[in-house]
Amino acid sequence: MGKGRLEAFSDGVLAIIITIMVLELKVPHGDDLGSLTKLLPVFISYVLSFIYIGIYWNNHHHMLHAAQHVNGNIMWANMHLLFWLSLVPFATGWMGENHFTTLPVAMYGMVLFMAGIAYFILARTLVKHHGSNSTLAQAFGTDQKGKWSVYIYAIAIVLAFVNPWISMALYTIVASIWFIPDRRIAKKMV
Amino acid sequence: MGKGRLEAFSDGVLAIIITIMVLELKVPHGDDLGSLTKLLPVFISYVLSFIYIGIYWNNHHHMLHAAQHVNGNIMWANMHLLFWLSLVPFATGWMGENHFTTLPVAMYGMVLFMAGIAYFILARTLVKHHGSNSTLAQAFGTDQKGKWSVYIYAIAIVLAFVNPWISMALYTIVASIWFIPDRRIAKKMV
Amino acid sequence: MGKGRLEAFSDGVLAIIITIMVLELKVPHGDDLGSLTKLLPVFISYVLSFIYIGIYWNNHHHMLHAAQHVNGNIMWANMHLLFWLSLVPFATGWMGENHFTTLPVAMYGMVLFMAGIAYFILARTLVKHHGSNSTLAQAFGTDQKGKWSVYIYAIAIVLAFVNPWISMALYTIVASIWFIPDRRIAKKMV
Amino acid sequence: MGKGRLEAFSDGVLAIIITIMVLELKVPHGDDLGSLTKLLPVFISYVLSFIYIGIYWNNHHHMLHAAQHVNGNIMWANMHLLFWLSLVPFATGWMGENHFTTLPVAMYGMVLFMAGIAYFILARTLVKHHGSNSTLAQAFGTDQKGKWSVYIYAIAIVLAFVNPWISMALYTIVASIWFIPDRRIAKKMV
Numbered sequence: 001m002g003k004g005r006l007e008a009f010s011d012g013v014l015a016i017i018i019t020i021m022v023l024e025l026k027v028p029h030g031d032d033l034g035s036l037t038k039l040l041p042v043f044i045s046y047v048l049s050f051i052y053i054g055i056y057w058n059n060h061h062h063m064l065h066a067a068q069h070v071n072g073n074i075m076w077a078n079m080h081l082l083f084w085l086s087l088v089p090f091a092t093g094w095m096g097e098n099h100f101t102t103l104p105v106a107m108y109g110m111v112l113f114m115a116g117i118a119y120f121i122l123a124r125t126l127v128k129h130h131g132s133n134s135t136l137a138q139a140f141g142t143d144q145k146g147k148w149s150v151y152i153y154a155i156a157i158v159l160a161f162v163n164p165w166i167s168m169a170l171y172t173i174v175a176s177i178w179f180i181p182d183r184r185i186a187k188k189m190v
Numbered sequence: 191m192g193k194g195r196l197e198a199f200s201d202g203v204l205a206i207i208i209t210i211m212v213l214e215l216k217v218p219h220g221d222d223l224g225s226l227t228k229l230l231p232v233f234i235s236y237v238l239s240f241i242y243i244g245i246y247w248n249n250h251h252h253m254l255h256a257a258q259h260v261n262g263n264i265m266w267a268n269m270h271l272l273f274w275l276s277l278v279p280f281a282t283g284w285m286g287e288n289h290f291t292t293l294p295v296a297m298y299g300m301v302l303f304m305a306g307i308a309y310f311i312l313a314r315t316l317v318k319h320h321g322s323n324s325t326l327a328q329a330f331g332t333d334q335k336g337k338w339s340v341y342i343y344a345i346a347i348v349l350a351f352v353n354p355w356i357s358m359a360l361y362t363i364v365a366s367i368w369f370i371p372d373r374r375i376a377k378k379m380v
Numbered sequence: 381m382g383k384g385r386l387e388a389f390s391d392g393v394l395a396i397i398i399t400i401m402v403l404e405l406k407v408p409h410g411d412d413l414g415s416l417t418k419l420l421p422v423f424i425s426y427v428l429s430f431i432y433i434g435i436y437w438n439n440h441h442h443m444l445h446a447a448q449h450v451n452g453n454i455m456w457a458n459m460h461l462l463f464w465l466s467l468v469p470f471a472t473g474w475m476g477e478n479h480f481t482t483l484p485v486a487m488y489g490m491v492l493f494m495a496g497i498a499y500f501i502l503a504r505t506l507v508k509h510h511g512s513n514s515t516l517a518q519a520f521g522t523d524q525k526g527k528w529s530v531y532i533y534a535i536a537i538v539l540a541f542v543n544p545w546i547s548m549a550l551y552t553i554v555a556s557i558w559f560i561p562d563r564r565i566a567k568k569m570v
Numbered sequence: 571m572g573k574g575r576l577e578a579f580s581d582g583v584l585a586i587i588i589t590i591m592v593l594e595l596k597v598p599h600g601d602d603l604g605s606l607t608k609l610l611p612v613f614i615s616y617v618l619s620f621i622y623i624g625i626y627w628n629n630h631h632h633m634l635h636a637a638q639h640v641n642g643n644i645m646w647a648n649m650h651l652l653f654w655l656s657l658v659p660f661a662t663g664w665m666g667e668n669h670f671t672t673l674p675v676a677m678y679g680m681v682l683f684m685a686g687i688a689y690f691i692l693a694r695t696l697v698k699h700h701g702s703n704s705t706l707a708q709a710f711g712t713d714q715k716g717k718w719s720v721y722i723y724a725i726a727i728v729l730a731f732v733n734p735w736i737s738m739a740l741y742t743i744v745a746s747i748w749f750i751p752d753r754r755i756a757k758k759m760v
Contacts, residue, residue, distance in 0.1 A: 005197060005251050007575060012205030012392075015582030018656070019590065020209065024217065025660045027594065031668035036677070050656070054649045058642070061575050072248070076369075079244045086208070086240070090215045098221035107226070179646075195387060195441050202395030202582075210399065214407065262438070266559075269434045276398070276430070280405045288411035297416070385577060385631050392585030400589065404597065452628070456749075459624045466588070466620070470595045478601035487606070 003070045006078060010060060013082045017089060018053045021046055024093035042096030045108075048171060049092040052112070055178045056085060056119070066136045067126050077125040081118040087111045105164035106157045112171065113153035120146050149174050193260045196268060200250060203272045207279060208243045211236055214283035232286030235298075238361060239282040242302070245368045246275060246309070256326045257316050264319060267312040274305040295354035296347045302361065303343035310336050339364050383450045386458060390440060393462045397469060398433045401426055404473035422476035425488075428551060429472040432492070435558045436465060436499070446516045447506050454509060457502040464495040485544035486537045492551065493533035500526050529554050573640045576648060580630060583652045587659060588623045591616055594663035612666030615678075618741060619662040622682070625748040626655060626689070636706045637696050644699060647692040654685040675734035676727045682741065683723035690716050719744050 025042055028035035060081075067074075091111040095104040120143065127137045156170040215232055218225035250271075257264075281301040285294040310333065317327045342364050346357040405422055408415035440461075447454075471491040475484040503526065507517045532554050536547040595612055598605035630651075637644075661681040665674040690713065697707045722744050726737040 027663035
């Protein structure tokens, strides 16, 4: 089965997710600076989520580039990842609108945590389908970066109840370590 | 006539349908747990519809993969299917917002019922175009699963007036039997 | 210059237009039949516009299938068509919400009129680029159907000030004559 | 690494940006001419932004057509451009709703300014990757048009505090000079 439509559908969903997030930036009625600065928390959470969706698109692109074929399980593992990512605009909007208070920040972490696990499942499903000696399998190896991200999200969710800004710092750190495209696959693919 | 743009357009519409459904999950103003739990019915209906659209995308993908060429009738049969699926976000939102009361649950079944019939018409149109000896025709056979789904939707619509939770159970059962990609075609295609 | 991205971009825009129109069908708060029947005018205008966008996608698909290459002028002629079609959701919503009164119905005709002219310009630009002896040029011929549609839209706009239901009938008639894919090109292409 | 998915994702995002802008044209409740003319400023700003996104899509198309391959840096430079363009609907809506007052007009210029710089960075990153002797590098040359656009945006932002209509005139002038597709690349590519 071809991977073309899986990529096209995922691109479509990710393109829509990244773009409808901006709809949470509601056009203010006033035209003064105050109306604009009031939107700052929503804007900051938009920037963070834009980077996260960008990272997912980038890594998804790399991973499927290394894949040769897909099956039903891979399709559903991919759909599962898209489901959690589809909740990012909601989590982003809730966090931004409430100025980074505990529950919305923990919830944002929860969505990232589930998306991280879904990405891990998708990677495992792909590796299983291609065999443990495939380029894909060797490239993933033990997937340290993926595992650590999920651990850090879990810690960030708990720490949101201490101080949500610690969680925000952790989300930013994870985004930074993923910002660099997945060198493991990139290296193997050249 | 190439099937590429038909697939691309369908992917686009399905990607948008699956993503705009999440807009019904309106960001609550409060940041407490209560604001979140109030969204639970909308969230549950979102999950169900996400799975349904995922199933349709999956089956649509399989069906068109088995097709070699398309014509004007196929295009309109496809557009007809997309029309009913485009009503899923509305039906989902109405059902979720009213906490699964009779009429919205029956209405949701109605949209599924019409989408099921539209899928059946699309399948027949494709089979007709490819001939009754084609791989596609043999793969579909008598399309028992498709027929049963439509019957169950019809029963679910009626039973919503007895107890909408029976209908919800039926929608979940149909989703489960479709969750497994269409083995008939998959088997023939290998 | 390749026509692939022009088709992909147009597919994307048309897929979004056709899907965001459904957002005008706002989820009602009540769960009774009355809340649903109140949406009927919006639903009817949605069905009409869905068919119109479907027709445009279908004809656009045929036309570009017959084209071999595109240039800057064609790109802008295409963008011009997409601009007018992007106003269809607005015109649809305004007409439906006001239950088919004069000005919204005339406005809807105006958008169709401009889209019709834009389609005509795109067709001419394509023919000019491919030469008057090309398959495309011969297939279009004098484009009677396109011209008549535009004339009827113009008449419908004027008659909306007499009785908007005459205009609605005319819009339905034009949709019917276009429903059949452009046989002229289809015939030549086989 | 293939450029196909980069183009597809960018097409998706640009198609969504150009289409969701029209959602700022909110369907008025009245059906008289007054309700329509009140929307005129929002409509004008929509037209301007539609042309700008059209220009970006057009130039993006040309630039990537001349590119042979992409890498991680190019992907992120592209994502950076899409980020600023994703703010165009917000800036457009704010400017239109406030009838072209100072701050919204300056803000609109700011988004164009940042998008212009992001486009410049993307062009530089592509040229760097393809080598200074590549067709791409020679085609871009010193990129006078790109540089001048950014300078004019900067001037327009400042002049918005004198008279926002001067800025609007400048935005229109820049749109006009870009309307013509990038002849430098087009010429080299033939």
